[in-house]
Structures are given as structure tokens and as C-alpha cells.
Amino acid sequence: MTEKKRTTEEKNGQSEGKQNRNIKRTIIKIIGFIIIAFIVLALVGILLFAYYAWKAPAFNEAKLQDPMPAKIYDKDGELVKTLDNGQRRAHVDLEDVPENMKNAVLATEDSRFYDHGALDYKRLFGAVLKNFTGGFGSQGASTLTQQVVKRSFLTDQKSIARKAQEAYLSYRLEQEYSKDEIFQIYLNKIYYSDGVYGVKAAAKYYFDKDLKDLNLAESAYLAGLPQVPNTYNVYDHPKQAESRKDTVLYLMEHHNKISKEEKEEAQKTSLQDNLVQRSAEDREVSDENKNPEYDSYINFVKSELMNNPEYKDKDLAEVLNSGIKIYTNMDKDVQSTLQERINNGGYYKNQDQQVGSSIVDSENGSLVAISGGRDYKDIVDRNQATDAHPTGSSLKPFLAYGPAIENMNWATNHAIQDEESYQVDGVTFKNYDTESHGEVKLYDALRQSFNIPALKAWQSTKENAGNDAPKKFAEKVGLDYEADLGPSEVLGGSASEFSPTQLASAFAAIANGGEYNNAHSIKKVVKEDGETIEFDHSSNKAMKDSTAYMLAETLKGTFEPYGSAYGHKVDGVNMGAKTGTGTYGAQTYQQYNLPDDAAKDVWINGFTPKYSMSVWMGFSEVKQGGTNSFVGHEEQEYPQYLLEDVMNNIAPRDGKDFSKPDSVNGSEPDDLSVDGHKDDNTTDKDPKGQGSSSSSDDDDSSSSNSSSSSSNSSSTSNNSGTSNNATTTNRSGTTTQQNQQSQQAVAN
Structure with missing residues (x-):
């Protein structure tokens, strides 16, 4: 039995050992x-x-800096606009921040900031434990470095991805910047409710004090406000604000930044003692534009700014938040006048009618004022003053008569045979009234905007001065063409599309003795560090002084009887002008049942020795029956009324006239000639060198009842934007061979 028992025990032991193993x-x-x-x-x-x-987002140093909105100054150096979108900001250097404020922020947000790295692992582990019980995101452990990263590169979304990116970027930040630099970025970037950013702006907004003048209670409140800014806003939640102040004071004492006595005294100090009392309206943070009359000009400034080599490849938003000061050529009074007249003038049929206008200084080309449209809003609206539009007859001085005077020394009384109809390479052109006006002087042909004489002047220049002579003349005043010019372009065809800003500059060259300056808005830009960026503009001798003077005197006749802008002269101001009217294609007249005298685009380009102003008007779409058309002479005068109104307000009555150079003989506008060049006055009847096969028409009319007081040609381009070669009868009854390649019609 004993042996058997021992064997059993051994087996049990072996079993237990096996189990243990x-x-x-x-x-x-x-x-x-x-x-x-x-x-x-x-x-x-x-x-x-x-x-x-x-x-993670790119580590962009520009985003770390607190935005300092650009400031726009007018021609006299007066501030007219701060591009802050309603935000309240101010920058402060760390060395100018009082110790009490620094201590209050550190005690509240990151007491070990100068001791740990990018992350505070002690706080982090404690937060992790609380997050397990309270749910992810219930407890934060962000250092000042992490807060700077979050506000600069990331969103407030609570996610593992965002926290990982925050940690990585925080490490990068601490490699690139010192603790003091990071602290300074934080103090300038942090949000203080009511659209206030940065501790300096907050001190001014809430207590109307500089930072150095804040008492301890006020410093504590501002240090604690950013944690939950809207909840602790003293205007909306005064009790919570006082409680938050007391909490910060407790933390300051806890971290040995202030004594118990200082804490208790500050806790007794009410925030209401020095609080700036503000109404709801005062506190409102709105993106509403406070000076909308400047928006068109600012739109132009932005474009010019970003075309400067200094800013060519940079982000516009970053540039405009870099603290730059932009000194411009804006005349704020002229700018306000132009925008006010465009907003409130009675020149419109409906809301679909659009307008664009630019005013430049005739002598130096500086942009004085610009309007991109009625109630223009930057970014939201297209700038109609910088958009290209069909010019109608606006370019006759630069494609027909200017080149003839420049290259062949035509006198203003040079005789040209007008005709009832005129063919160029099988394409028939007529005047708007479909009549011949017989032998006419250059003076009358231009100021009354006859089509056939303009075509003959263009052809004669090509024959005598070279095929590209008209094109080269136009290029010298900033009107560039990619292809060769055909007859339709002379009358405002598809390739003759330019902006009011371009035309204002071109006509300024006539007023300025032939010297061309492209429109420019910026004088200089001063960076935040004081560096100055100068802005240059192109300038060149575009035509002889004799050509400029003879064109100027001829175009003054536009306001005289039978001229295309008769009745819109400004008393006491010597002013020339050229009108332009764009018609539709024959198919469009039929499709929309438009009246014969319906026009799509209407222009006037007026200039004085002081200002050159261009006005375009048109419609956003075509509608049946001429609702969206300039029907009849009175509606086609709308730009002329605007020019008259604005010039009457801004043009100086100093008696100044266009300077007559020694190179010009004669005393009357219709009897001027180039000195030393006698015009043989041979009537131009049918010059050689006929051009393009594209048909085009012109349309100019004055307020006179004479049959010669208006002259337009008929348009043959449709609105389809497709080529449609067909023989049709246009609204003037003219039979033409169409080559319709543009959505825009041509006209005066």
C-alpha cells in the first residue's frame, strides 16, 4: 500500500509540474x-x-506672424483705407510687454513654458488619464507652442490626426524659433473676443490703455480671457469675467508670481472701474465695407501690386497682411465723385445695364479714379473699368486719322470724299445714315465720326507709310493687336476690344502733347521694416506734338454743332472727346426683335489738359424688344451725361488749353497744318491697299437735326461667336458679305 501510495503521489507531482510548465x-x-x-x-x-x-500643412513662416493689415494712402499721403475686414489688431514686441502680463499669461496657460520642449509631457500624461475617463478631448495639455501652431496652421477640430500634426509642427517651431519669439507670436495672435486680436489691441479696446498702464486685475482678466473668449466677455458676462480674473490671480499666487496680498487686493478691484462702455453697434464685428467708394481703386491696386517683381510669385493675402503701406495716386475727392455719380446718376434703363469708367492724369498717366460698376464690391464684382469691351468708333483717332497726320502730314482741312457705300475686298461699308456727305474735311469727318472717310484715311496710311503703320501707331498708346488690322477694326471690330483704363491712357497722350503714360495707381510701397519698394510705369513718345495737338483741336469739335457729343460741353473747360457705339449682328436683331436703332455698347472718351476720362456702358445679356439695348439717340447719350456730370465737378476752371507747338500752323481747328508740310489737299477718293474681308460698322450721332449730324455704319457681326459667312442685309439695309467671328458688334 505504501509503495502504491508513493507511486500515486509521484504521478500527481509529475502532473502538477507539467501543468505548471x-x-x-x-x-x-x-x-x-x-x-x-x-x-x-x-x-x-x-x-x-x-x-x-x-x-501636415507646410511650415509657412509668414503664417506665424500676426496679420498686420495693409494701409492705403491717397495722393496726398492721407490714410483712406485699412484692409482689416473689420478686425481690431495691434502688434507689440515682447520687450514692451510688462512683467505682470507675461506672468499672468504663463501662470494661466503654460507655467513651465521656458522649462519644457515643444510638448509638456508631465501635463500630457495627466491629460491622457483624464481623457480616458472623460472622453477624448475632455482635457487639454497644449503648450504655448502648440497653441501658436494650432492658430497658425491648423483648425480647432479634435482628432488624432490634428494632434499628431500639432506635435510635429510644434517640434519644428521650437527648432526654428526661440522661446521669446514664440511667446511674442502668441501674444499677438491670440483672440480676445469682439474681433480683437493681440494683447495690445485688447488693452486698448477694453480699457483704453497701453499695456504698461494696466493694473494687475486688468492684466489677469486679459490673460484669462482667450481660453473661452465669448464666455468670459466682460460686456456679455460680467460675473464670469470677474470669476475668471480671480482664477488667474489665484494661479499667479500659486506659481509665486505675486504675493497673497497683491492677489487679494486685485481680486477686490472691479473690471468695471476702467472698462470702456460700448454699445452693441460699437462692438459689432462686421465685414461690411465702410468705404465702398474706394473698392474699385483698391481692386486695381491689388493687381498692380502683384505684378511688381517684388510680389510676383507671392500670395496676395499674405502680402496684404504683412504690414505694408501703399501710397497711391488716388484723388479721394475725384474717386468719391465718380463712384457717387455712377451709383446714383440717372443713366440707366435697368439693373442689367453696366458701366465702367477710369480717370487718369493727362500729364503723367497716374490713375486718379476708377469705377468698376454701380455699387461695386471688390472681389465680388468684375471690374468693368479694366475689362475689355468692343470700342466702336473710339479708335478712329488712333487707327485712321492720327496715323495719317503722323505719317503723311495731313492737315485738319484735308479733303476726303465720303460716299454712300464703300467696298473693301468685296465687303460693303456704309455710314449709319446710309448717306454720302460729299467732300468733307478731316476735321468734320473725325468729330462727326463718318465711317467711309476713316476707312480711306486708314487705307491711305497703309499705302504710303507701310502696311503696319496704323497698327504701330496704336501700339505706341498701349493699344496692342496680335493680328493684322482689317477695316472692321478701324470701326471697332472684333479685335478692337479694350478697357476704359486703356482708352483713358491712350487719349491722355493726345492731351499731353503725344507723351504716353500707362495708367498706374501705386507710387511706392513701404514694408513693415521700413524698406521702400518703388513702382515704375511705362512712358514713351507716342506721336509728334503736331499730331497730338491737331487731334486734340479736332476732337474739341465733338462738342460743337453736328459733333457726336454736341450738347455735353462743360462750360469753362477746354475738352476734346471721341464717342463710340457698338451695334449687334443682323441675326441678333432678328432673333430678339430689336429696333433698328438698338445699340449694345456705348462710349465716350473725354480729355482735358488735366484729366482723361473714359466711360463704357453695356448690358449683361440681350433681351427681347430692346429692353437690354440702348435704343435711340437719347439712350446712346448716357455715357456723355456721365462724363459731363463728373467733369463739371472735377475739372479746374483755370482757362488752360492744349499747348500749341511751333510745329503747327493755323489758328482755326479746321485749318491746322504741320509746319513745313503743305497738304496738297487732294481729295482721297479710292485709295489702294484694301484690307480685310470682315465687315464692320460704326454708329455715331449728335443732337443736331441735320442729316450730317449722325453717322453710323451698320454691323454685320452676330452674337453666336461662330463663323457665319453669308450675304445678309443689315439694319441699315446694307448688303454685306459677313465673316462673323465675334460675339460683339462693331460701331461708332
């Missing part, structure tokens, strides 16, 4: 699995972190 192996396996799982998870975590870091 199995348990140990199992434990080892579990531990091994845990270790492997931990390693795998660690690797996954590292890879995931690397992926999130790789997907």
Missing part, C-alpha cells in the same frame, strides 16, 4: 504576444504619426 509557457506566450502587439502597435503608431506629419 504549461502555465508558464502560456504566460510566456501571452507576454510575448503582448510584446509583439506592443511593438506592432508602436510601429503602426510611428508610421501613422509619420503619415500625419507628412500630411
Whole structure:
């Protein structure tokens, strides 16, 4: 029995040992699995972190700086606009921040800021434990560095990806910047409710004090406000604001930044003692534009700014938030006048009618004023003053008569035979009234805007001065053409599309003795560090002084009887002008049942020794029956009324006239000639060198009842934008061979 019992015990012992070994192996396996799982998870975590870091926003140093909105100054150096979008900002250097304010911020937000790296692991682990019980995001441990990163590059979204990116970028930030630099960025970037950014702006907004003048209670409040700015806003929640102030004071004492006595005294100090009392209207943070009359000009400034080599490849928003000061050529009174007249003048049929206008200084080409349209809003609206539009007859001085005077010394009484109809390469052109006016002087042909004489002047110049002579003349005043010019372009065809800003500059060259300056708005830009960026503009001798003077005197006749802008002269002001009217294609007249005298685009380009002003008007779309058309002579005068109104307000009554050079003989506008060049006055009847096959018409009329008081040609271009070669009868009854390649019609 004893032996048997011993054998049984041995077997039991062996069994237990085997079980123990199995348990140990199992434990080892579990531990091994845990270790492997931990390693795998660690690797996954590292890879995931690397992926999130790789997907993190670029480390852009410009975004770290607190936005300093650009300031716009007028021609006299007076501030007219700050591009702050209603925000309240002010920059402060860390060295100018009082110790109490620094201590209050550090005690509240990151007491170990100068001791830890990008992350505070002690706070981090504590936050992690609380997040397990309270849910992800219930407890934060962000350092000042992390807050700067979040506000500069990231969003407030609580996610693992965002936290990983925040950690990575925080590490990058601490490699690139010192602790003091990061602290300064924080103090200038932090939000203080009511659209206030930065501690300096907050001190001014809430207490109307500089930082150095804040008492301890006020410093504590501002240090605690950014954590939940709207909840602790003293205007909306005074009790919560006082409580937040007391909490910050407690933390300052806890971290040995102030004494108990200082804490208790500051806790007794009410925030209401020095609080600036503000109404709801005062506090409103609105993107509403406070000076909308400047928006068109600012739109032009932005474009010119970004075309400067200094800013060519930079982001506009960053440039405009870099603290630059932009000194411009704006005359704020002229700018306000122009925009006010465009907003409120009675020159419109409906809301679809659009307008664009630019005013430049005739002598130096500086942009004085510009309007992109009625109630123009920058960014929202297209700037109709810089958009190209069909010019109608506006370009006759630069494509027909100017080149003839410049190259062949035509006198203003040079005789040209007008005709009822005129063919160029099989294309028939007529005047608007479909009549011949017989032999006419250059003076009358231009100021009354006859079509046939303009075509003959263009042809004669090409024959005598070279095929590209008219094109080269136009290019010298900033009107560039890619292809060769055909007859339709002379009368405002599809390739003759330019902006009011371009035309204002071109006509300024006539007023300025032939010297051309392209429109420019910026004088200089001063950077935040004081560096000055100068802005140049192109300038060149575009034509002889004799050509400029003879064109100027001829175009003064536009306001005289039978001239195309008769009745719109400004008393006491010597002014010339050229009108232009764009018609539709024959198919459009038929499709929309338009009246014969319906026009799409209407212009006037007026100039004085002081200002050159161009006005375009048109419609956003075509509608039936002429609703969206300038029907009849009175509606086609709308730009002329606007020019008259504005010039009557802004033009100086100093008696100044266009300077007559020694190179010009004669005393009357219709009897001027180039000195030393006698015009043989041979009537131009049918010059050689006939051009393009594209048909085009012109349309100019004055307020006179005479049959010669208006002259337009008929248009043959449609609105389809497709080529449609067909023989049709246009609205003037003219049979033409159409080559319709533009959506815009041509006209005066």
C-alpha cells in the first residue's frame, strides 16, 4: 500500500509540474504576444504619426506672424483705407510687454513654458488619464507652442490626426524659433473676443490703455480671457469675467508670481472701474465695407501690386497682411465723385445695364479714379473699368486719322470724299445714315465720326507709310493687336476690344502733347521694416506734338454743332472727346426683335489738359424688344451725361488749353497744318491697299437735326461667336458679305 501510495503521489507531482510548465509557457506566450502587439502597435503608431506629419500643412513662416493689415494712402499721403475686414489688431514686441502680463499669461496657460520642449509631457500624461475617463478631448495639455501652431496652421477640430500634426509642427517651431519669439507670436495672435486680436489691441479696446498702464486685475482678466473668449466677455458676462480674473490671480499666487496680498487686493478691484462702455453697434464685428467708394481703386491696386517683381510669385493675402503701406495716386475727392455719380446718376434703363469708367492724369498717366460698376464690391464684382469691351468708333483717332497726320502730314482741312457705300475686298461699308456727305474735311469727318472717310484715311496710311503703320501707331498708346488690322477694326471690330483704363491712357497722350503714360495707381510701397519698394510705369513718345495737338483741336469739335457729343460741353473747360457705339449682328436683331436703332455698347472718351476720362456702358445679356439695348439717340447719350456730370465737378476752371507747338500752323481747328508740310489737299477718293474681308460698322450721332449730324455704319457681326459667312442685309439695309467671328458688334 505504501509503495502504491508513493507511486500515486509521484504521478500527481509529475502532473502538477507539467501543468505548471504549461502555465508558464502560456504566460510566456501571452507576454510575448503582448510584446509583439506592443511593438506592432508602436510601429503602426510611428508610421501613422509619420503619415500625419507628412500630411501636415507646410511650415509657412509668414503664417506665424500676426496679420498686420495693409494701409492705403491717397495722393496726398492721407490714410483712406485699412484692409482689416473689420478686425481690431495691434502688434507689440515682447520687450514692451510688462512683467505682470507675461506672468499672468504663463501662470494661466503654460507655467513651465521656458522649462519644457515643444510638448509638456508631465501635463500630457495627466491629460491622457483624464481623457480616458472623460472622453477624448475632455482635457487639454497644449503648450504655448502648440497653441501658436494650432492658430497658425491648423483648425480647432479634435482628432488624432490634428494632434499628431500639432506635435510635429510644434517640434519644428521650437527648432526654428526661440522661446521669446514664440511667446511674442502668441501674444499677438491670440483672440480676445469682439474681433480683437493681440494683447495690445485688447488693452486698448477694453480699457483704453497701453499695456504698461494696466493694473494687475486688468492684466489677469486679459490673460484669462482667450481660453473661452465669448464666455468670459466682460460686456456679455460680467460675473464670469470677474470669476475668471480671480482664477488667474489665484494661479499667479500659486506659481509665486505675486504675493497673497497683491492677489487679494486685485481680486477686490472691479473690471468695471476702467472698462470702456460700448454699445452693441460699437462692438459689432462686421465685414461690411465702410468705404465702398474706394473698392474699385483698391481692386486695381491689388493687381498692380502683384505684378511688381517684388510680389510676383507671392500670395496676395499674405502680402496684404504683412504690414505694408501703399501710397497711391488716388484723388479721394475725384474717386468719391465718380463712384457717387455712377451709383446714383440717372443713366440707366435697368439693373442689367453696366458701366465702367477710369480717370487718369493727362500729364503723367497716374490713375486718379476708377469705377468698376454701380455699387461695386471688390472681389465680388468684375471690374468693368479694366475689362475689355468692343470700342466702336473710339479708335478712329488712333487707327485712321492720327496715323495719317503722323505719317503723311495731313492737315485738319484735308479733303476726303465720303460716299454712300464703300467696298473693301468685296465687303460693303456704309455710314449709319446710309448717306454720302460729299467732300468733307478731316476735321468734320473725325468729330462727326463718318465711317467711309476713316476707312480711306486708314487705307491711305497703309499705302504710303507701310502696311503696319496704323497698327504701330496704336501700339505706341498701349493699344496692342496680335493680328493684322482689317477695316472692321478701324470701326471697332472684333479685335478692337479694350478697357476704359486703356482708352483713358491712350487719349491722355493726345492731351499731353503725344507723351504716353500707362495708367498706374501705386507710387511706392513701404514694408513693415521700413524698406521702400518703388513702382515704375511705362512712358514713351507716342506721336509728334503736331499730331497730338491737331487731334486734340479736332476732337474739341465733338462738342460743337453736328459733333457726336454736341450738347455735353462743360462750360469753362477746354475738352476734346471721341464717342463710340457698338451695334449687334443682323441675326441678333432678328432673333430678339430689336429696333433698328438698338445699340449694345456705348462710349465716350473725354480729355482735358488735366484729366482723361473714359466711360463704357453695356448690358449683361440681350433681351427681347430692346429692353437690354440702348435704343435711340437719347439712350446712346448716357455715357456723355456721365462724363459731363463728373467733369463739371472735377475739372479746374483755370482757362488752360492744349499747348500749341511751333510745329503747327493755323489758328482755326479746321485749318491746322504741320509746319513745313503743305497738304496738297487732294481729295482721297479710292485709295489702294484694301484690307480685310470682315465687315464692320460704326454708329455715331449728335443732337443736331441735320442729316450730317449722325453717322453710323451698320454691323454685320452676330452674337453666336461662330463663323457665319453669308450675304445678309443689315439694319441699315446694307448688303454685306459677313465673316462673323465675334460675339460683339462693331460701331461708332
